[in-house]
Structure formats: structure tokens, C-alpha cells
Amino acid sequence: MLGNLGLLAGLVLLIVLALRGVNILLAVLFSILVIGLTNGMALQEVFLQHFPFGASGAFSFAGNFLLLFLCGALFGRIMAASHAAQGVAMAITRWLGAPRALLIAMLVCALLTYGGVVVFVVIFTMYPIGVTLMKEANIPRRLYAAAIALGAGTFTMTALPGTPSIHNVIAANSLGTDLFAGGWYGVLAGVLMAVLGMWYLEKQWRSAVAQGEGYQATPKDEQMAALAPQGDAQLPGLLRSITPVLVVLFLIVLPRVLMLAGVSADWISFGLTQPILWASLALLSGSAVCYVLFPPVRPNFIRTAGQGADDALLPLINTAAVIGFGGVVIQTPGFHAFAAWLLGLNLPDLLSVFISANLISGITASASGGLQIFMSSLAPAYLESGVSPELLHRVANLAAGGLDSLPHSGAVIALFTLMGLTHKEAYRDIFVVTVLVPMLAALFVVGLAMLLH
Template identity: 75%
Template structure:
């Protein structure tokens, strides 16, 4: 009884501390102490074994994925320093017009994140440009924040095949699949997320106009507007700006193309067996192409690279901390009872995957953290039940991208803080496009798979 109560108290404590803005690493350390003590786990095992070095340990995860985070941070920062990221945004604005501001925000964020640019870099790229878009189109700031969340944190993160996102790589590494596993289910679910999400935002924008709700600037807007590209500032063309992203994706897809064409190459086996290294290599190739193409980044490449490393470290530490939290949780009897209950549910196995991955991601408020814990603790049992690794890869990815965006999510808090918004002002719309609609899309993918398999 005390053990189960301690587990619940520890989970609630983590959520409450995160919502109050406490550093996630501190919140995790306090929470795992409560859970460990309540479950009679020796303190030395909590902090020197299960949390840092267990199968779901913080340092175990950080060591395995450090290179990918660093290369992602490097590519994102170099895209920003070279003005290529801004070039994508400006180019799409010129073609679609500022009145389509919500669609522009979603498309630009989706293109950048699908190509491997770190989510936080995308937020900082789109917000300064977005001030002008919001002002011109008279869009409430809460809806623009939701459009950024839709483009940067949903279908390109978990659904679309081939992306070098950490979620895609975690599943590939754990299941010995490639980054395109379950691709058609991902494309289907991604289309559902994009279409339903944009429909919802446009509908809310129409309702806002009818209510007389307008764009209202705040101090954050004035600060960030100064960082937006000036009208006289030279920007790379849209296609030139997109070229590094295409090269990253092309490098990732090359082994699959060679395999489909019947060509045998040692690179194919390497790419399939080492998804972390291959995705990292693709991001490095994209960074080097930026160095070659764009003069601004050549002048400050070393500085930009250093900032890229800084961009990578905080997300890596935060994600690792959440996974270390899971490393302690899975040592408890309560978790094993919970896992046994999930596996014994009288529902189709794929539906059980949907439920379990969602719940774990919801508790940790992290799709990557929840997915890593799911893969290390529950995935083997699902594989033994007969689910194909490629299908488990994609369905688990989709499910992990549902409840991960609850109010205590680090990405949600970062976006709201960046734009000077509160949960009360903006979270409802973010919830719809990053929780409700992704769960609907994942559920539809599960139903489709149950019909076809």
C-alpha cells in the first residue's frame, strides 16, 4: 500500500513541480527519491544505479543519443545562422501571402523539423517572423502559438517516415528497424494530424473574428520583432534554403532507394544497423552543405557550432532526466503490476500498445522519454505476442505523441514562456492540436492496421 501510494505521490509531485516551473532535473531527483524510499529501494541504488545507469537510465540514454542531439543542435543553429531557416519562412510567406499566416507557420515549422532542425530553434525562428504575420493578419497570439506547436511537435515528430527525429531513432534502435518502418501508416496519420489541426485552427480564427478577438501585442512581441529579418536584408531563396533539408532527407533515404533498386552496398547494412550514426551523419552532411552554400555561416562557423552544442545539451539533459525517472519507476512492483494489467487487457494487442505508450508518455510529459521507457520495458512482450517490429515502431511512435503534451510538458512550457502566454490563455488550442488530434490520428492508424494485418 505504501509503495503504491509513494509511486502515485512521486508522479503527482513531478507534474506539480514541472507546472510550477521547477527545473525538470531537480523535479525528477526529488520525485525519484520519494518513489524509491516508498518502495524500499536503497538510496545508493536509486541515484547510483537505476537512475543513471539502468536500462532506462539517464546516462545510458544520454550516452547512446548524445551524438544525435549534438548533430541536430549543430544543424539547427547553422540553418539559423546562415539565414536558411529564415529563408524558408520568408519564401513561403512570399508565395502564400501573409493572410495565410497559420498555414505558413505550420508549413515552415513542419519543413524545418522534418529536416532535422531542433524544435527550440524552430520556435525562435518563427516567433520573430510571426509578430509581423500576426499583426498583418490580425491573428490572436494563442492561435499562432498553436500553429507552431502543430507544425513542430506533431506529425513530423512521430508520424512521417524517414525523419531524423529522436523518436524515430529510438524506435529504430530498439527494434532493429529502419527510419521508414511502418511508413504508410505514418503518412496516413500525419495527413490526419495536419488536415484536422489546420481545420481546427482556421475554424477558431473565424470564431475569434466573429467575437471581435484581435491580435494584442505584448512586451515579448516588441523584443522579438527586432530579431525579424529586415526588408532590405538579403535572404537566400526558398529553394536554396530548402536544399540542406533535402540533402539530409536524401542521405537518410539513399540506402532504402539502393535496396529497392536491387543494388547491394555496405552502407545499407550500416544505415539499418546504426540508425543513430546514420541520422547523425545526414545532419552533418546538411551542416557542411550550409557552410558551402551560405556566406554568413562561413564567417562565424565555429561560434555557430558552439551555440548548436549548447542548443542540444539542455534538451538532452531534460530528456535523459525524464528517462532516468522512468528507470526508477520500472523497478517498482506498482509499475510491474501496471504493465501486467496493460498486457492482460481484453483488447487487440495494437490497441494495448496505443494505451500503454500514451499513458507512459503522459506521465513523463515527454514523447521521447515515454517511448524509451516503453521500448525497454514493454516492447519485448508485444513483440513476443506477434506484432511485427515495423508496425510496432510506427504505432508506438504515434501513440507516444499524444499525451506527451500535457500542461507539464517541457516543450509546451517553453513555447508559452517564449511567447509570453499563460496556460489559461493558450493551452486549450495547443491541447487540441498536439494531444487530442494526434490521439485521433494514432487511433485511426491502429484501426487501419487491425483491418489490414
């Protein structure tokens, strides 16, 4: 009984500390101390074994995925330094026009994250440009933030096949699948998320205009607007700007296309069976293309690459810390009872996957953390019950992208902090587009898969 109460207290403590802005690593360490003490676990096992080096340990995860985080952050930093990310954003803005600012934000964020640019780089790219768009279209800040979240943190993260996102790679690495597993289900879910999310945001925008709510400037807007490109002449054109992203996607899809065409070679097999290394190589190739296409980035290329390496550390450590927290949680009797309850529910396997992956991601407030814990603790049972690895890959990814965006999510807190928003002002819209809509899309895929299998 005490152990279960301690487990609950540790979870609540993690959520409260995260909401209060406490560093997630410190929050995790305090929380696992509470869990360890109340569950009678030796502290040396908690802090020196389960948290760092267990099957879901922080350092175990960091060691496996360091290269991917590093290459993704490097590519994102170089795309930003070359103004290619801004070039994509401004070209789409000219094409669609400022009155479609919400659609522009979603499309640009989706395009960049699908191509491998890390979420935080995308946010910092879109906010300075967004100040102008919000002014011209009179869009409330809360809705623009939700459009960024929809494009950067939903369908390109968990649904669309082929993306080098950490979530897609975790599933592929754990199940022995490739980055295109369950592809058609992912495409259907991705379309649903984009359409439903944008419908909601446009509806809310019309309602806000009718009620007299619009854009309100803040002192920080002036600073961020100064970071936005002041003239199109200094920006590369759309074709040149988007080429590095297209190269990354082309290299990722190439082994799958050649395999379907009946071509066999060792490097094709490598590309299909080593998702971490292959996605990392694709991102490095995109960075090399930036070096070739954008002369202004060359003089400071090494320094920019170093900044990219620095950019990788914080998200890697934060994600690893959350996963290490899960590594301690899964050692407790309470979690084993919880897992047994989930697996013992009289539900179809895919619906059980949906529920379990969602709950674990909600507990950790991290899709990647929840997915890693799910793969190491529950996925083997679903494979044994007959769920195919490809289908489990996609359904678990989709499910992990539901409750991961609860109020204590690090990404949500970072977005609100950057844009000067509070949970009271903006979380309702974030909840709809990053929790409710993805869960509906995942349920649709689960229902369809149950009909077809």
C-alpha cells in the first residue's frame, strides 16, 4: 500500500515540479527518491542502476540515441543559420498570403519537422515571422501557438511514415521494423490530424474575431520581430531552401523504394535495419547540402555545427531523464500490477495498445519517453499475442502522441514561455489540437485496423 501511494506521490511531484518550471532533471531526481524510499528500494539501485543503466535507463537511452539527437540538432541549426528555414516560411507566406497565417504556420512547421529539423529550432524560426503574420491577420497569440504545436508536434511526429523523428526511430529500433512501418495507417491518421486540427483553429479564429479578440503586442514581440528577415532579397528561394529537407527525405525513402523494386545490396539492408544510423546519415547529408548551397554559412560552419551539438544536449538530457524516471517506475510492484491490469483487460489487443501507450506517455508527459518505456515493458506481450510488429509500430506511435501534451509537458511549457503565454490563456487550444485530435485519429486507425485484420 505504501509503495503504491509513494508511486502516485512521485508521479504527482514530477507533474507539480514541471508545472512550476523546475528543471526536469532535478524534478525527476526528487521524484525517484520518493518512489525509491516508499517502495523499499535500495538507493544505490535506484540512482546507480535503474535510473542510469536499466533497460529503460537514462544513459542507456542517451547512448543509443545520442547520434540521432546530435545530427538532428546540427541539421536544424545549419538550416536556421543559412536562412533556409526562413526561406521556406517566407515563400509559403507569399504563396498563401498573411490571412492564411494559421495554415502557413502549420504547413511550415510540418514541412520542417518532417524533414528532420528539431522542434525547438522550428519554434524559434516561426515566432519572429509569426509576429508579422499575427499583426497583419489580427490573430490571437494563443491560436498561433496552437498552429505551431499542430504542425510541429502531432502528425509529423508520430503519424507520417519515413520521418526521422525520435519516436519513429524508437519504434523501429525496438521492433526491428523500418521507418515506413504501418505507412498507410500513418498517412490516414496524419491527414485526419491536420484537417481536424486546422478546422478547429479556423473556427476558433472566426469566433475570436466575432468577440473582438485579436492580436495583442508584447515587448518581446519587438525583440523577436527584429530577428525576422527584413527583406526577401537576403533569403534563398524556395527551391534552394527546401532542397536539404528533400535530400534528407529522399535518402530515408531510398532503401525502401529499392527493396520494393527488387534491388538488393548490403547498404540497402543496412538502411532498412539500422534506423538510428541511417536517419543520422541522412541528416548529416542534409547538413552537407546546406554547406554546398548556402555560401554565407561556410565561414562559420564549424562554429555553427558546434552550436548544433550544444542544442542537442538539453533535449537529449531532458528526454533521457524522463525515460530514466520510467526505468525506476517499472521496477515497482505498483507498475507491475498496473501493467498486468492493462494486459488483462478484456479488450482487443490494438485498443489495449492505444490505452496503455497513452497512459504511459501521459504519466511521463513525453511521447518519446512513454514510447520507450512501452516498448521495453509491454510491447513483447502484444507481439506474443499476435500483433504484427509493423502495426504495433504505428499504433503505439500514434497512441504515444496523445496524452503526452498534458500541462506538464516540457514542449508545451517551452512554447508558452517563448511566446509569453500562460496555461490559463492558451492550454485549451493546445489540448484540442495536440491531445484530443491525435487521440481521435489514433482511435480511427485502431478501428480500421481491427476491421481489416
